[in-house]
Each structure stands twice: as structure tokens, then as C-alpha cells.
Amino acid sequence: MNALLLKNAHLIDPSQGHDGITDILIENGYVAELGPTLHQHPSSANARLIDVASQWVLPGLIDLHVHFREPGHTRKETIATGSRAAVAGGFTSVCAMANTSPVNDSVKITKLMMEKAESADLARYFPIGGVSMGLKGEELADLGLLKQTGCVAFSDDGFPIMNAGLMKRALSYSEHLGVPIVAHEEDLNLSNRGYVHEGEVSAALGCLGIPSSAEEIMVARDIILAEETGGHLHVAHVSTSGSLELIRRAKSRGIHVTCEVTPHHFALSDKELLKFDTNYKMSPPLRTQKDIESIMEALVDGTIDAIATDHAPHGLQDKNIPLPLAAFGVIGLETALPLSIHLLVHSKVITRMRLIELMTSGPARVFNLDRMNLGTLKKGSPADFVIVDSDKKIKVSMDFIKSKSANTPFIGWELPGHIKSTWVRGSKVWGVSEA
Amino acid sequence: MPPPPFPHHHLLGIESLTSEDIYRILDLAKSLGAPSEPKFSHVLKDRLIINLFLEGSTRTRTSFEIAERRLGAHIVNFDVESSSSKKGETLLDTALNLEATGADMMVIRHSAPGVPHFLSRHLGCHLINAGDGSHEHPTQALLDAYTLREHFGKIEGLRIAIVGDIRNSRVARSNAWLLTKLGAHVSLVAPPTLLPKELQTIWPEAQLTSDLDRILPHQDAFIMLRIQTERGTNTLIPTRKEYVEFYQMNSERFARALKTAVIMHPGPVNHGVELTSELFNDPRSLILKQVAFGVPIRMAVIQLLFASRTN
Numbered sequence: 001m002n003a004l005l006l007k008n009a010h011l012i013d014p015s016q017g018h019d020g021i022t023d024i025l026i027e028n029g030y031v032a033e034l035g036p037t038l039h040q041h042p043s044s045a046n047a048r049l050i051d052v053a054s055q056w057v058l059p060g061l062i063d064l065h066v067h068f069r070e071p072g073h074t075r076k077e078t079i080a081t082g083s084r085a086a087v088a089g090g091f092t093s094v095c096a097m098a099n100t101s102p103v104n105d106s107v108k109i110t111k112l113m114m115e116k117a118e119s120a121d122l123a124r125y126f127p128i129g130g131v132s133m134g135l136k137g138e139e140l141a142d143l144g145l146l147k148q149t150g151c152v153a154f155s156d157d158g159f160p161i162m163n164a165g166l167m168k169r170a171l172s173y174s175e176h177l178g179v180p181i182v183a184h185e186e187d188l189n190l191s192n193r194g195y196v197h198e199g200e201v202s203a204a205l206g207c208l209g210i211p212s213s214a215e216e217i218m219v220a221r222d223i224i225l226a227e228e229t230g231g232h233l234h235v236a237h238v239s240t241s242g243s244l245e246l247i248r249r250a251k252s253r254g255i256h257v258t259c260e261v262t263p264h265h266f267a268l269s270d271k272e273l274l275k276f277d278t279n280y281k282m283s284p285p286l287r288t289q290k291d292i293e294s295i296m297e298a299l300v301d302g303t304i305d306a307i308a309t310d311h312a313p314h315g316l317q318d319k320n321i322p323l324p325l326a327a328f329g330v331i332g333l334e335t336a337l338p339l340s341i342h343l344l345v346h347s348k349v350i351t352r353m354r355l356i357e358l359m360t361s362g363p364a365r366v367f368n369l370d371r372m373n374l375g376t377l378k379k380g381s382p383a384d385f386v387i388v389d390s391d392k393k394i395k396v397s398m399d400f401i402k403s404k405s406a407n408t409p410f411i412g413w414e415l416p417g418h419i420k421s422t423w424v425r426g427s428k429v430w431g432v433s434e435a
Numbered sequence: 436m437p438p439p440p441f442p443h444h445h446l447l448g449i450e451s452l453t454s455e456d457i458y459r460i461l462d463l464a465k466s467l468g469a470p471s472e473p474k475f476s477h478v479l480k481d482r483l484i485i486n487l488f489l490e491g492s493t494r495t496r497t498s499f500e501i502a503e504r505r506l507g508a509h510i511v512n513f514d515v516e517s518s519s520s521k522k523g524e525t526l527l528d529t530a531l532n533l534e535a536t537g538a539d540m541m542v543i544r545h546s547a548p549g550v551p552h553f554l555s556r557h558l559g560c561h562l563i564n565a566g567d568g569s570h571e572h573p574t575q576a577l578l579d580a581y582t583l584r585e586h587f588g589k590i591e592g593l594r595i596a597i598v599g600d601i602r603n604s605r606v607a608r609s610n611a612w613l614l615t616k617l618g619a620h621v622s623l624v625a626p627p628t629l630l631p632k633e634l635q636t637i638w639p640e641a642q643l644t645s646d647l648d649r650i651l652p653h654q655d656a657f658i659m660l661r662i663q664t665e666r667g668t669n670t671l672i673p674t675r676k677e678y679v680e681f682y683q684m685n686s687e688r689f690a691r692a693l694k695t696a697v698i699m700h701p702g703p704v705n706h707g708v709e710l711t712s713e714l715f716n717d718p719r720s721l722i723l724k725q726v727a728f729g730v731p732i733r734m735a736v737i738q739l740l741f742a743s744r745t746n
Contacts, residue, residue, distance in 0.1 A: 200637060206570035207549075275552060276548070324547045324568070325547065
């Protein structure tokens with residue numbers, strides 16, 4: 001038997017309301033036992049012992065939103081390099097968007113992705129299928145077949161679904177299949193070639209703006225369709241105060257709506273664009289300080305279900321060009337937990353328990369990964385976990401970045417939260433030290 | 436005692452200048468003599484200046500070239516047609532290659548906002564922004580200020596209306612920065628869809644209005660702007676006929692302005708849209724003077740940047 005005992009772990013596991021010191025016994029890749037003095041117990045006598053010395057042990061983080069660019073754009077990222085960035089950031093499960101080339105609207109591509117992930121053998125990889133054929137927003141993709149093959153959600157992310165009729169049909173299928181539709185909410189007539197938030201900054205810089213209404217109108221539309229169909233709407237990367245208010249009201253009325261926010265949307269505002277640095281160009285765009293405050297409130301009151309990275313790698317040739325022409329997007333796997341500890345926990349916006357919920361059991365529920373016992377370290381669940389020295393500072397440098405691309409504005413930031421090691425199915429997939 | 440070095444290595448925009456910087460440019464331009472009797476010098480005889488114009492221009496590029504020649508600089512002109520960008524070379528590569536040939540200064544025009552700022556992070560030579568998309572056009576604002584000062588003797592306290600496609604106008608932005616810094620009363624006048632409300636936060640002292648006729652009788656100068664169809668403005672407003680009705684400066688409308696008021700325009704003028712030909716040729720039109728003053732202004736800017744502390 002392959003056994004491992006984590007001694008003196010500070011286990012933070014929202015799925016079982018645990019925030020304290022315990023020992024954790026892992027056998028054959030599963031959590032066998034939890035308890036304060038397991039190391040004295042005969043059952044753990046043959047286990048390899050790791051003294052965690054009161055550092056955090058968390059269920060492996062789950063990211064509902066990554067772009068791994070494979071197949072098609074492997075110069076930016078591959079499933080292997082993206083998975084390496086994931087485990088370096090403490091993520092043991094990632095859900096990958098369909099806007100690859102070719103797009104993931106077929107069983108064949110879904111299978112190809114899953115095979116690549118299997119041979120990378122790092123984080124668990126869950127494909128997200130396209131809602132529409134070719135992500136063109138016209139005809140439904142084979143949602144049932146895609147689910148059968150392994151897709152955990154459907155999204156045309158990168159492209160909004162402008163056709164309300166198609167969105168309604170997708171949500172009807174969502175109700176039938178029990179799988180969420182993940183919506184990139186943007187009315188293209190309102191965003192109209194814009195590339196920064198429409199406001200004071202866009203007005204000063206003469207840059208085309210994307211108004212908040214471009215997102216909010218689509219959130220409102222899709223909430224109405226979710227209510228009408230009974231489908232599950234998951235709103236990706238919510239960026240505005242108004243969207244959060246709409247989602248809050250919909251939830252209180254019992255409509256099946258969930259949502260995620262990205263760390264960059266609560267870390268940065270559109271003021272960062274004043275130097276025309278393309279690493280601050282993302283979709284949706286960085287919004288205002290007021291929107292950041294609304295995100296903080298929604299993290300506290302439960303309106304937000306998950307923190308997701310929208311990890312979107314781009315090379316220098318996509319980013320080292322004039323702002324209007326540059327690609328949208330920022331990588332985020334390596335910095336998500338440190339940024340969140342810094343901006344949410346150390347700044348006393350939310351408790352560490354709530355933060356870990358937003359990165360483990362919260363996202364697990366949204367994509368039904370809790371049914372596979374992911375996002376938890378309850379007895380009997382897979383031993384996906386991460387050991388974090390939450391006080392130790394890390395410096396975000398090119399070296400720190402494990403993604404194939406380095407398009408992040410956080411280079412040079414010093415943040416708390418050193419990810420010491422990451423484990424999947426009881427095996428270490430990241431980390432050099434013993435723990 | 437020699438003058439202190441100019442505190443800027445580049446001229447990227449008016450936003451980053453102080454009123455002292457602005458007056459220094461205006462005063463030096465003035466000392467360079469009337470445009471009709473230019474003084475030639477050889478102060479820049481060993482300097483190479485590259486004019487990198489990646490968006491169309493006639494006035495500005497010619498004006499820069501004349502200014503550079505009058506200072507005795509070596510000049511290379513580089514435009515869209517001769518650019519390797521057609522062969523897929525990136526803008527940054529183009530600029531780095533040009534700098535490697537020994538350029539001491541580049542004058543850049545580009546259709547994207549922020550291009551000079553972006554290049555300034557990668558290049559060591561002096562940069563002058565000759566227009567970056569809808570963002571800034573600092574030498575235009577400086578020559579407008581020169582024109583206003585020549586005509587009125589001062590800028591502080593003047594009431595100036597900038598009328599037209601404010602949303603897409605780099606001239607409007609540079610002028611609003613400059614004129615508010617120098618204490619003029621600025622009105623930004625445009626149809627509602629061409630007048631971002633947020634500009635009020637940036638220039639709290641400016642007046643934003645869509646009603647030209649209301650403010651018409653109280654202005655010392657009108658800076659008329661054209662509708663920038665190349666930036667998609669045509670879909671933001673109704674017909675040309677309606678625009679003309681409410682925003683065109685014509686003899687009938689100008690008769691209701693102050694007798695002492697003047698008309699300016701950065702060019703190119705769309706005759707019969709924002710301005711009638713009749714008024715273009717009116718003695719109260721300063722449009723050709725603006726063009727003439729562009730040369731000494733650009734000479735002054737170039738000289739001061741070469742005399743910056745960082746040089």
C-alpha cells in the first residue's frame with residue numbers, strides 16, 4: 001500500500017468547515033483518515049511522513065476558465081505547458097475553453113485534448129465544449145455527445161452569443177443535460193470595436209470604449225432565458241457593478257445562475273491603461289474602482305461562486321504592438337492564489353475559509369465536479385491538495401512564470417503565498433522540497 | 436547664464452507639460468522670427484531626424500520637414516508606402532531598425548492612440564508625437580496657442596469653443612489640455628454622440644455642450660473640427676444635412692458671434708460641412724496663419740528636445 005501522512009497540517013477545507021491543525025492520512029491516492037493525532041496511530045505506521053509544520057493544506061484549486069491554446073496556437077501555450085503553470089499555481093483541476101483551432105465543437109477534438117492532458121499527467125483537465133458549431137453562434141454543437149465524451153460545460157467564450165434564440169436553445173439543453181452554459185457577456189453592437197472600458201480613461205486617451213452596458217444587457221437577457229428554460233447560466237468573468245446586481249437579484253429569485261470573477265478584475269482598474277501597456281488589455285476590460293468595490297462586496301455576500309483566472313496566454317508578437325491591435329488577455333494561473341491572499345484575505349475583505357471556498361468547493365459545485373469528490377479533502381475523496389506557506393513572499397518574475405507566455409502585468413509584484421507543492425491523486429506534481 | 440535644460444526628452448503630449456514648458460516653446464518660436472522671414476541655422480547639422488508617418492498627412496509632415504531643414508538637420512522621410520509594414524514587419528521592428536541607422540529623433544504619426552508612448556519604452560532617441568489616433572497632437576495645440584497669442588496678445592481668459600468631432604479628435608484633446616493649463620475658458624461643442632460626458636471629469640473647468648447657438652455669442656475663437664469618417668464617426672450622427680444645420684460655421688451663424696471673434700481649423704477642411712468656403716477666406720479666419728506658425732513652433736520643439744537634460 002502506498003501511504004502518506006501529512007502531520008501538523010493547517011487544513012482549510014470549506015467543504016467540511018475545517019480550519020485548523022490536523023493530520024491527514026492518504027492511501028492509494030485517496031484521503032483515508034483525518035484526525036489530530038493520526039501520526040501516533042498504528043494505521044499510519046507504514047506511511048511516509050511529511051511534517052507540514054502548520055502550513056496551509058488546501059484541497060487542490062479548481063480553475064473554471066483557462067485557455068490552453070491547443071490544438072492550433074501552441075506557440076502561445078500547450079496543454080502540457082498550461083498544466084505546468086496550473087500546478088505551479090496550486091491548481092489540480094482546470095477547465096479549458098473551446099476557442100482553440102480547430103475549435104472544440106466535436107467529439108474528436110474533445111478526445112484529442114483529453115489525450116494530450118493525460119500524457120502531460122499534471123493537473124486534471126476538463127474540456128469545455130463549444131455551444132455552437134465553429135463557435136459561430138448559429139447552430140448548436142452536439143452538446144449531448146460532447147458531454148458524453150467528457151465536456152463539463154459549454155461555452156463560445158471569446159465570442160459572445162449574440163443570437164438570443166441560440167442562447168435559449170442552449171439553455172434548454174443545459175436544463176436537460178444538467179451542464180452549465182458559460183456565457184461571455186458582451187453585446188457587440190455596444191462594444192463596437194472598443195478595447196478599454198468606456199469611461200474617463202477611454203475619453204482621455206481617445207481609445208474606443210466598451211461600456212458597462214455591453215456586458216449588463218447580455219447578463220440581463222441571459223438571466224431571463226435561464227428563468228424561461230430552467231437551464232443553468234454561468235456568467236464568466238463578471239466585470240461590472242451592474243452585472244453583479246443583476247446576478248444577485250436573479251439568485252434571490254431562485255434562478256439557476258452562477259458566476260465567476262478573475263483576480264485581475266479585482267486587482268486592477270482601467271487607470272492602469274494610462275501608459276498604453278498592452279498587458280492591461282483584456283476582455284472584458286479592466287473597469288473602475290467602483291466596480292472593484294462591487295466585486296469585493298459580491299465576494300463577501302456570496303453572489304460570486306468562484307474565482308477563475310481566464311488564463312489567456314499570448315506571445316510578444318501579439319502584445320508588443322499598438323494597443324488597439326494587441327490581443328486581449330492575461331495569464332493568471334501562477335498568480336491567482338497569491339493575489340487573492342494579498343487583496344482579499346490580508347486586506348480583510350473575506351476570511352481565508354471563504355477564499356478557499358471560492359477556489360475549491362465553490363467552482364466544484366458550479367461545474368458539478370463535486371460529484372467526483374473534487375474540491376474537497378473529506379475522507380474518501382481523491383487526494384488532490386496543495387501545501388502553501390501563506391506568509392512567505394514570492395516575487396513575480398519571468399522565472400516564476402511557468403506558462404509558455406508571460407503576458408502579465410504583475411511582473412515585479414511581491415505577494416504572499418508560496419506554493420510549496422501540489423499533489424494530484426496523492427502524487428506530487430509540483431514542488432521541489434519535501435513538503 | 437544659459438537657460439536651464441528642457442525637462443522633457445520626448446514630446447508625447449500636452450498632458451505632461453507644465454504651463455511653463457508651454458510658454459517656453461511659444462517664446463522660443465517667437466524668437467525664431469516671422470514665418471515670412473525665416474532664419475536658417477545649422478544648429479542641428481550633425482543630427483539625423485526620421486519622419487515616420489504611418490498615417491496620411493500633408494500639412495503636419497511638410498511643416499515638420501521645413502522646420503527640420505531650417506535647423507540644418509539631416510532628414511529621412513518614411514511613410515506608409517515605403518514601410519516594410521506592408522511586408523509584415525512590426526511597428527516596433529521598424530522603429531528599432533530606423534534607430535539603429537543612427538536616428539537622433541523620430542517624428543511619429545500613427546492611427547493608434549499611444550504609439551509614441553509605446554515606442555518610447557523601447558527607443559532611446561527623441562520622439563515627437565505628430566498625432567496618435569484620437570489621443571493627442573501636441574504640436575497642433577502649440578501652434579494654435581501661438582496663433583491665438585499673436586492675435587489676442589494673450590491666452591489666459593480667452594473664451595474658446597472647440598466645435599465638431601470631439602470624440603475622435605486628437606486636436607481637441609491636446610487643445611483642451613493646453614488651453615485649460617493656460618487659463619482659457621474652453622467649451623467643447625459637439626452632437627451628444629461625439630461628446631463623451633467623462634471629459635467633464637478630466638477638464639472640470641471646461642463647458643461641455645451640444646448647443647452651439649447658445650454659446651455662440653460669448654466666444655473669442657472657434658476651433659472648427661472636421662467629421663472623422665475614417666474613424667467611423669459617420670455612423671454616430673444623423674445626416675450631414677442635420678449636422679450642417681446645427682454645427683456648421685457659416686456667415687449667417689458667425690454674424691451672431693462677437694465682432695472680434697476669429698475662426699481656426701487644424702485642417703483639412705471639408706468645405707460646406709463644418710465650415711463654408713466663404714468663411715475660410717474671411718479676414719477673421721486665421722487658418723492659413725495657423726499653418727504658417729506651425730513651422731517656428733516645430734523648430735522650437737525640436738531645438739528644446741535636443742537641449743533636454745537627458746540628451
